[in-house]
Amino acid sequence: MNVLEKLRKIAQVFEESGIENPAKEAEILIAGALPIGPSELYRGDRELSREEASFLSSLAVRRAGGEPLQYILGSVEFFGLKIHVGRGVLIPRPETELLVEETISLLAHRRPPFSILDLCAGSGCIALALAKRFPEAEVYGTDASEAAMVYATQNARENDVRNVRFRLGNLFDPVRDMRFDCIVSNPPYIRREEIRTLQREVRDFEPVEALDGGPDGSAFYRSISKGAPRHLKDNGVLALEIGYGQSREVERLIRQAGFQDIRIIKDFSGIERIITGMGNPVRSSGLTRADML
Ligand SMILES: C[S@@+](CC[C@H](N)C(=O)[O-])C[C@H]1O[C@@H](n2cnc3c(N)ncnc32)[C@H](O)[C@@H]1O
Structure with missing residues (x-):
């Protein structure tokens, strides 16, 4: 899966969980969790490793459960x-x-x-x-x-x-x-x-x-x-x-x-x-x- 696909998937999960700005929060989560620059986020050619994808999923589940982004990212x-x-x-x-x-x-x-x-x-x-x-x-x-x-x-x-x-x-x-x-x-x-x-x-x-x-x-x-x-x-x-x-x-x-x-x-x-x-x-x-x- 590439980063753009993951971004869309997480944004959709956030939307279904009632998070106010789902796309923005998905963006901040990925950019804060991985060494990925803003320009890379919307490119379809940045593949995620299996570890990166499952790491992002675990953070997204926490956010969908209501935990603030700042606690998840730690700062x-x-x-x-x-x-x-x-x-x-x-x-x-x-x-x-x-x-x-x-x-x-x-x-x-x-x-x-x-x-x-x-x-x-x-x-x-x-x-x-x-x-x-x-x-x-x-x-x-x-x-x-x-x-x-x-x-x-x-x-x-x-x-x-x-x-x-x-x-x-x-x-x-x-x-x-x-x-x-x-x-x-x-x-x-x-x-x-x-x-x-x-x-x-x-x-x-x-x-x-x-x-x-x-x-x-x-x-x-x-x-x-x-x-x-x-x-x-x-x-x-x-x-x-x-x-x-x-x-x-x-x-x-x-x-x-x-x-x-x-x-x-x-x-x-x-x-x-x-x-x-x-x-x-x-x-x-x-x-x-x-x-x-
Ligand atoms: C609204 S927070 C402010 C934290 C920080 N100053 C800020 O602006 O982000 C209030 C703080 O008061 C602390 N607090 C609660 N009761 C207290 C008490 N009796 N004496 C001292 N600090 C207390 C809490 O632990 C909390 O950290």
Whole structure:
């Protein structure tokens, strides 16, 4: 069988399994699994060995069963980094790159070295992207999942990022006595009731502890707003990813915790996705964020 025939067959299986973009996913699966360039995919003259064909079939069966492509291929690109993922760790999402971008723009004019804490670090994607962008910064990532911390450590090694440390534990516990110039987080924020309505790729394969934001989805925002002032230096920055419809509640929480100069940023779909604020302002100076930049 040649590669084009296999591509068509896999696309057909994907279509029958209800996968949204069957042809595109078949293409990505084959190109990601075999050393085959995009131009070779649509040529009828690239024969597959028996081993290659059965390898592709085994991966296609997994995808048809709902397993996300990123777990099957084992990695995803995030902010120019190759991030390894697999069962037990959340797959980094494109909108989280926006959180990284906003955090970078808030820190870009500060004089290094500074320190950054990524709470709920998962695969380490946010901490690693920031550590790479600011090589003089000291970056910490914490997460309660052992599997996530194993992936994060591997991702630091494989991307040759040395100014980052990952620590296992509940939220601020692993950095109990430390203060940072910036706290960033993409915490679990799905309402518990809503988890069973998510698409099967997420609901049945991604770790529930990476999704579950408690009965109202805001449990982590309450804990973070409460803990952040104790862990931020003067004029420290807080940057959070938020879910659909959560901006008002999270704004209220962080304002109540003393954060000022709050900004809400929309994602590519027009959804309010990122919220930032400045904490522990040096009150006597009357400085605003604009003065600090
Ligand atoms: C939405 S995922 C974000 C992962 C990663 N930062 C990203 O953006 O792809 C949330 C993460 O929070 C972690 N988590 C859940 N409960 C936690 C807790 N109590 N303390 C620390 N991390 C927790 C999960 O293990 C998961 O890795």
